[in-house]
Amino acid sequence: MTDQVELAAQGIAERVIDLVVEALDVNALLLRIDVNAVVDQVDVNELMDHVDVNELLNHVDVNELLNHVDVNQILDHVDVDRLLDHVDVNQLLAHVDVNQLLNRVDVDSLAKRLDIDEVLRRIDITALLDRIDMNDLVGRVDVDALVEQTDLGAVIAGASGGLATDALDEVRSQAVGLDQFIDRWVARLLRRQDRGPLAPPALLDAGAQS
Amino acid sequence: MTVHPQTAVLVSLQRHYAGSVTRFTAYAIDFIVSSGLFAIALAAISYAAEVITGHSIAWNKYDLVTGIAYACWYLLYFGYSWAASGRTPGMAVLGLRVIRADGAELDPWRGIVRALAFPLSFLFFGLGFLGILVQREHRALHDFIAGTVVIYAWDARAARLRFLAREPLLSASPDGIAGR
Numbered sequence: 495m496t497d498q499v500e501l502a503a504q505g506i507a508e509r510v511i512d513l514v515v516e517a518l519d520v521n522a523l524l525l526r527i528d529v530n531a532v533v534d535q536v537d538v539n540e541l542m543d544h545v546d547v548n549e550l551l552n553h554v555d556v557n558e559l560l561n562h563v564d565v566n567q568i569l570d571h572v573d574v575d576r577l578l579d580h581v582d583v584n585q586l587l588a589h590v591d592v593n594q595l596l597n598r599v600d601v602d603s604l605a606k607r608l609d610i611d612e613v614l615r616r617i618d619i620t621a622l623l624d625r626i627d628m629n630d631l632v633g634r635v636d637v638d639a640l641v642e643q644t645d646l647g648a649v650i651a652g653a654s655g656g657l658a659t660d661a662l663d664e665v666r667s668q669a670v671g672l673d674q675f676i677d678r679w680v681a682r683l684l685r686r687q688d689r690g691p692l693a694p695p696a697l698l699d700a701g702a703q704s
Numbered sequence: 705m706t707v708h709p710q711t712a713v714l715v716s717l718q719r720h721y722a723g724s725v726t727r728f729t730a731y732a733i734d735f736i737v738s739s740g741l742f743a744i745a746l747a748a749i750s751y752a753a754e755v756i757t758g759h760s761i762a763w764n765k766y767d768l769v770t771g772i773a774y775a776c777w778y779l780l781y782f783g784y785s786w787a788a789s790g791r792t793p794g795m796a797v798l799g800l801r802v803i804r805a806d807g808a809e810l811d812p813w814r815g816i817v818r819a820l821a822f823p824l825s826f827l828f829f830g831l832g833f834l835g836i837l838v839q840r841e842h843r844a845l846h847d848f849i850a851g852t853v854v855i856y857a858w859d860a861r862a863a864r865l866r867f868l869a870r871e872p873l874l875s876a877s878p879d880g881i882a883g884r
Contacts, residue, residue, distance in 0.1 A: 666726075666799050666858055673723025680838055690840030694853060696807030697719040 721842045722800050722854045728836075733794030738781045742774055779819050786815030791857075799858020805841075805851050818850035 681689065692698065746763050754760040763770055785792040790802045790810040802810050802818065825832025825845040832845030841853055 662797070665729075665797075669726040669729050669798060670717060670723070670856065672725035676724055676837070684838065691721075693720045693855065694803065694805065694807030697803075697855070 717856050719855055719857070722856050723842060724836045726798050726800060726856070727842070727854055730792070730794040730798040730800050733797055734782070734792045735794075737793055738778060741781075742777050745777070746770075746773075775823075778823075782822060783816045783819030786810065786818050787812035788815070790815065795854075799856060800854050801857035802852050802854055805843075805847075805853050810852060814850050814852060818846050818852055821846035821849035824849070 677689075750761045750763065765771075765774075782792060785795075786802055787810075791800060795801065802815070804810055804814065835844045835847070836842045843853055847853060
């Protein structure tokens with residue numbers, strides 16, 4: 495009996511609510527609400543604490559979103575200089591793995607787009623040369639290889655390879671060869687185990703340092 | 705890079721004690737030059753005397769005056785050369801140089817002492833020169849007296865550069881280096 499009464503009361507209540515909702519003009523009601531006052535009552539920070547932003551972003555199709563964005567239009571409104579003023583480039587670069595970045599750079603393609611003449615025109619050659627230690631630079635040059643592989647050899651041969659010089663080199667070379675030949679035989683006859691000093695000690699030291 | 709073996713040896717020999725053949729060749733050149741100059745000087749004196757006095761002078765190489773004059777000239781030639789530059793003309797041709805036994809530059813007085821002691825090496829059939837052949841530092845008697853040694857001092861590096869410069873040219877030519 496009691497159950498039947500409760501069911502009847504619940505049915506009546508639901509019917510009354512339906513009639514009230516049907517009679518209510520929701521738009522008119524919202525117009526009467528001061529939304530700003532409601533928002534003022536909301537603690538957004540506390541609300542955000544309860545929001546899982548990452549989870550939210552997982553549901554967002556960023557690419558789809560970006561398709562609707564006119565990036566060029568946005569950039570037109572951006573004051574890039576002012577933006578860069580706020581950027582600490584050094585700190586930014588500290589986080590950049592330059593090697594990895596360079597691995598992704600197509601150097602050949604970059605070089606093709608580079609106007610070498612323009613770059614060279616901007617370089618202050620005089621200032622650059624002032625900073626170069628020419629003596630050190632020349633010291634690193636393999637003169638022998640240079641003479642062998644370039645036309646410089648022909649220049650040297652033409653400039654200093656006269657008949658007299660060639661003849662002198664030849665005479666000296668032959669004499670030195672005979673010196674060594676006789677030295678070897680003398681050492682053999684005298685049964686010397688070691689040849690002894692090759693040069694005065696001071697000159698040997700100087701030769702080793704040069 | 706190919707380097708002529710002999711040229712490489714020459715580079716490494718720079719500053720080393722000079723051997724007997726080079727030194728003898730240098731002396732032979734000096735002997736020819738000094739004797740030739742002496743003969744020219746005697747001929748000039750003879751010609752001048754004939755022009756001035758009308759009598760020619762007959763030089764005899766066994767004459768005492770000629771011998772003394774030649775000895776003085778000999779000392780002047782070698783003494784001045786060694787004292788001034790550490791080398792005679794013959795040594796310059798062969799790329800030799802006289803220095804002190806410890807490797808330092810030659811003092812002028814040592815050059816003069818060497819020239820004065822030089823004739824002593826000729827005594828007893830040139831026994832003083834034997835040291836050049838058998839002594840480890842190739843020092844003759846006059847070297848020991850003056851405290852000197854003789855070294856190879858010619859610019860072997862320049863010779864090497866000339867050789868390297870010629871090598872590509874020679875290999876490019878039809879006969880090549882083997883054709884020399």
